[in-house]
Amino acid sequence: MNDGVEREYRGRRVVPMVYVSLVGLAVMVAIGVLKATTLSGLKASDVMVPALWLFLGVRVVLEQWRARTFVTADGITVRGPLRTRTWAWTEIYGIRVEDRRRGSPRWPAYLYGTDGRRVRLPHFDELQLGDPIAEAADLCATAVRLGLTSLETRPEVEERIRREARRRTAWQRASGAGVVVVVALLVRDFWMIFTDRPTLSFLLLLGIPLLCIPVFFLLLDRLGETLAARRSPSRA
Template identity: 40%
Template sequence: MGQDVHERGIEREYGRRRTFSGPWWQLAPNVFIGGLLILQATANPYVSTRHRYEAALLGVVLVRIVLALLYRRRGRTIVGAQGITAREALRTAHRTWHDVYDIRAELNPNGRFENAEWTTYAYGSDGRRMRLPYFDDWQLPDFHAELADLRAVSALHRGTAWELRPEVEDRIRRRARDRKTGGMVGIAAVFALLAAFVFLA
């Protein structure tokens, strides 16, 4: 492994290699709902206050479709001597090797809805994580070996071996709890908005 690491080097790019990292039926409902809303808005001769809600919902659906298409086109994980870059649909994040605390494979929480069972994150010393697009076991047939190779070669550029630090692990766990709490609050807010639309319409 060590000889292969030195021969391959650090420069590499991970992009979409297989057709789709999630089943097509994830996008199909958005297209179907958007089509129905457009049809109803253009075919219905009666104007009502419900059109505002329909227009808002249509806007959300269209934004989701555009973001999914942009992610398929732009999504990349780029590794170089200076660090690691995650390029998503609209945002590009970069961490230098000095700022990278760890690179970890984690079970994909959306595994039931996506082909990828494992996905990869780069963690910083502040506990923040950065998802690495298309660095997963759906796009990479030998995913765990590729991750081990990346960790080995990047350790040479970091100047230190990968080691766990209790204070950073505490930050990571704290941020994970915050994400979970924020997700639950977000879901509750969505249900509250839907209920408001149903009862106030």
């Protein structure tokens, strides 16, 4: 018997941008394949570029038609593009709809575990639901009414959530710094072309930023923790 907590969130409404993205990705794959088949000597980039576009296209398809969120009295199951994970209600701290400010969807829902980590709930957003905030509130209220979970605030879990948020910020900023490195290397390569000097290979052009990103992350993560410690009211 459905006690009100059993729910399924999936892609019932196909967003027009999904079709636009698939068409664009298909065009990029076709161009890459055509270019690769017309060249006499294939380079690594001639194979990697269309493969990357194809991977992105497959991911868009899987996210739209395979990914979904199941809610039962036993817990919440998240089926992503490739893997499926389940959290028992004892492992769930809460469900929060957050404002991303940029991108689509604008109001995605996240499951927060007692370890402070979060995971996106597929199709639990304004693209599939009229009011995801009200839906999340109703789901949590139903779970509390059934005794499956509690809305009690736990300071130690809140601190883990803030720690994970700082780590995500560090990764985002490190990735942005990696993009800056890529742009700088491309400018350098263009300059080398104009001056008839040797340029960087494709693998080296890609490898240097990939090696820099973990270094940037470690530095930014340490900086974030230092600033958080200084702002902490418990610090003497």
